[in-house]
Amino acid sequence: MLAHAVLGNTVVGNDANSWIWWAWIPDHQHEIYAYLREHMTLTALSVLYGLLISLPLAVFASRRRAVAAVVVPVVNSLYTIPSVALLGLLLPITGTGREPAVIALTLYSLTILVRNMLEGLRGVSDDVLDAADGMGYTRWRRLLRVELPLALPAIVAGIRLATVSTIGLVTVTFIVDQGGLGRFIQDGYQRDFHTPLVVGIVLSVALAVVADLLLVRVERAVTPWRRASR
Amino acid sequence: MHFLVDVWHWLTASAQWHGGDGVPHLLANHLRVSFSSLLVAMVIAVPLGAWLGHRGVGGVVAINVANVGRAIPVYAMLVLAVQIFGITSPTGFAWTGSFVAFVPLVLLGIPPMLTNSYVGVHEVGEELVDAARGMGLSEREILRRVEFPVALPLIMAGIRTAMVGIIATATLASFTGVDTLATPIYIGLNTNDNVAVFGGAVLVAVLAVVADLALAVVQRSVVSPGLRAGHARRTRAVVPVAAAA
Numbered sequence: 001m002l003a004h005a006v007l008g009n010t011v012v013g014n015d016a017n018s019w020i021w022w023a024w025i026p027d028h029q030h031e032i033y034a035y036l037r038e039h040m041t042l043t044a045l046s047v048l049y050g051l052l053i054s055l056p057l058a059v060f061a062s063r064r065r066a067v068a069a070v071v072v073p074v075v076n077s078l079y080t081i082p083s084v085a086l087l088g089l090l091l092p093i094t095g096t097g098r099e100p101a102v103i104a105l106t107l108y109s110l111t112i113l114v115r116n117m118l119e120g121l122r123g124v125s126d127d128v129l130d131a132a133d134g135m136g137y138t139r140w141r142r143l144l145r146v147e148l149p150l151a152l153p154a155i156v157a158g159i160r161l162a163t164v165s166t167i168g169l170v171t172v173t174f175i176v177d178q179g180g181l182g183r184f185i186q187d188g189y190q191r192d193f194h195t196p197l198v199v200g201i202v203l204s205v206a207l208a209v210v211a212d213l214l215l216v217r218v219e220r221a222v223t224p225w226r227r228a229s230r
Numbered sequence: 231m232h233f234l235v236d237v238w239h240w241l242t243a244s245a246q247w248h249g250g251d252g253v254p255h256l257l258a259n260h261l262r263v264s265f266s267s268l269l270v271a272m273v274i275a276v277p278l279g280a281w282l283g284h285r286g287v288g289g290v291v292a293i294n295v296a297n298v299g300r301a302i303p304v305y306a307m308l309v310l311a312v313q314i315f316g317i318t319s320p321t322g323f324a325w326t327g328s329f330v331a332f333v334p335l336v337l338l339g340i341p342p343m344l345t346n347s348y349v350g351v352h353e354v355g356e357e358l359v360d361a362a363r364g365m366g367l368s369e370r371e372i373l374r375r376v377e378f379p380v381a382l383p384l385i386m387a388g389i390r391t392a393m394v395g396i397i398a399t400a401t402l403a404s405f406t407g408v409d410t411l412a413t414p415i416y417i418g419l420n421t422n423d424n425v426a427v428f429g430g431a432v433l434v435a436v437l438a439v440v441a442d443l444a445l446a447v448v449q450r451s452v453v454s455p456g457l458r459a460g461h462a463r464r465t466r467a468v469v470p471v472a473a474a475a
Contacts, residue, residue, distance in 0.1 A: 080442045081435050082398035084405075088415045088431030092233060092424040157329065164300050171303035172402065175419065189309040189406065197313065201306045208301035 022226040023077025031184075032199070039180025039207060042173065043166045045102050050109030050162060057110075058117035059143065071114065079111040085174045091176060101173035102203040108169060109162040120151030153226065158221040160212055171200070181207070233425070242431040251464055253411070253433065260410040260437070262327035264397045270332075271339030271392060276385060279347025283381070284373045292348035296341035304399045307334035312406045318338065329408075331403035338399055339392040346388025350381030369391040379454055390442065397441050401434050 025032070055074075061068035083104060090100035124147050132142045148155075171182030179186065181200045188197025220226075240246065242439075247253050282288040311330040319329035326332035354377045362376045401412035411434050418426030 077439070077442075080398075080438050082393050082401045082412070082438055084398075084401040084412045084415055085431040085434035085438065088412075088418075088427045089435070091419075092428050102474075161300075164297070167300055168303050171305050174305075182303065185303065185306045185309055189312065192313065194313060197306065197309055201303065201310070204303050204306070205301050212301075 014204050019194045020198050025199065030197075032203070035179075035183050036203060036207070038178065039170050039182075039204070041166070042098070042101055042105060042178060042180055043163060043211075046105035046166050047109055047159065047163050049102065049106040050113050051159070052168045053106070054110050054113035054117055054160040058114050058121060061114070061118055061176045062121035068118070072118070075110045075114045078107050083108070083169060084175065086223070087173065087175045096177040098178060100176045101170075101178040104173070105166050105169055109166055112165060113158045116154050117151065121147055122152025122156075123154065124150045136146075139154070153219065153223055155223065156215065160215045163211050163215060164208045167204060167211060171204060180204075233428075237353075237432070238423045239427050240425045241432070245427040251413070254410045256409055256413055257433075257437070259327050260397070260400055260412075262325075262392070263331045263403065263408065263410065264400050266326045267332050267335035268389075268393050268396050270341055271336045271396075272343060272389060273334075275340045275343035275392075276347045276389075278384075280351045280373060280378060280381070283348040283351030284369070284377060286352060289348065289352070292344055296345045299338065299341040304334065304338060305402050305405070307337065308399070308403055308406050310334075317407050328403065328408040330406065331400060331408045334401075335396050335399060339396050342391040342395070343385070343388040346384045346391075347381065350384030350388075351377045353384075354380045380457065383449070383453050383457055386445075386453065390445045390449060393445055394438065394442055397438055 054075075057071050061071045086104045086107065087100055090103055094100045094103070105179045128146060128150065132146045137146065152182070170178075171185055173179050174182040174186040181204045184196040184200030184203075188194060188200065235396050245252070249255070279292055283294055289345045315333070317330055319326060323329045323332070351373070358376060358380065359372060362372045367375065367461050375439065400408075400410050401415075404412040404416045412430060414426045414430030415434070417428060418424065418428075
């Protein structure tokens with residue numbers, strides 16, 4: 001009895017009660033790939049839609065205080081709504097599936113993206129803007145050639161944060177029959193079986209770390225002028 | 231339209247407001263779980279962060295702990311707690327409302343408060359600290375009477391971020407058998423009752439918004455008036471809001 005209790009809790013072992021049952025992994029390769037792919041798709045779509053929406057919002061908010069006074073509190077309050085509630089509000093309208101998951105995750109990404117973009121755009125010094133104006137840049141050309149490139153580090157930092165947060169949040173979308181690796185976590189809970197739970201957590205954290213490292217590379221690649229100073 | 235009428239009837243049905251499954255009981259337990267974990271996390275994180283900030287040590291850890299926490303799925307933490315501790319609270323922990331929700335929520339609440347306390351105290355102007363030292367204040371008095379009040383806007387922002395994250399994550403605990411205001415959502419999903427799902431979601435959203443506004447009012451009242459004007463930037467959280475779980 002005692003022996004069983006001790007063995008049952010070993011971190012590495014080969015029975016169903018241990019934290020990881022290695023034989024389970026090759027047997028479930030297909031699910032692992034499928035859920036991993038779903039996790040990445042949900043994340044990529046949400047951050048992409050988030051970018052498409054937040055870029056114009058941030059640009060207009062950086063140009064007009066009145067717009068910022070509306071946009072900033074609205075995107076901030078989105079983050080206050082718990083994901084369970086947001087998905088619950090969407091469910092009767094959209095039904096289950098990818099739609100409510102992507103809508104909810106996109107809305108959450110807006111808080112981080114808009115805030116970072118706005119900070120980046122506001123950080124461009126007035127001297128630089130004056131110089132661009134003096135050189136005869138039109139407003140749009142100045143935005144594209146001067147302001148956005150200078151705000152790029154802050155924007156990419158926002159994308160990094162949004163991506164890592166979204167990867168964590170995707171797991172909750174099991175509520176609307178999605179979830180990516182969250183399906184393993186839910187499965188592990190429902191069957192009181194540790195292995196899928198551990199696999200889900202480990203892969204989800206690993207995905208976040210890998211995505212973050214890749215985006216650091218992107219950050220370096222798009223800001224070559226910062227490399228010299230490092 | 232018909233659907234919203236059904237939701238209205240669901241929300242106003244008297245059965246909804248009485249007994250063990252009623253809104254008052256669920257709300258009370260939700261608040262008990264949330265505030266017990268917020269308080270414990272605060273007692274750990276704020277003094278630790280402030281002290282580290284005063285000494286100027288451990289900055290890398292204090293600042294990055296929030297980023298690491300972000301990558302861990304909170305639902306997994308809740309499930310993990312159930313599998314480690316079992317659903318019944320150990321004796322002596324009844325005040326937590328639910329021990330299995332309490333432990334992950336404490337862990338979740340620590341990072342934003344630790345980071346903000348560290349940064350807030352660390353960024354207090356050197357000349358202010360020097361002046362206090364010159365007046366003969368001890369190190370502990372400097373921390374308590376100068377650095378802490380000046381850092382308070384940032385510390386409060388961290389507490390607010392932690393509280394929003396904890397209340398949001400507590401809703402997820404209903405999916406691991408803990409009574410919270412999101413329990414009707416959980417039951418509704420399992421019985422294909424969209425009215426209950428939507429009604430429950432409305433209740434949870436109202437709770438989240440009201441809690442955030444309440445803490446905004448507290449934040450305003452505890453911060454020294456001298457720090458308000460022109461310091462709007464400082465009151466914003468350094469950590470862009472912890473996971474909305």
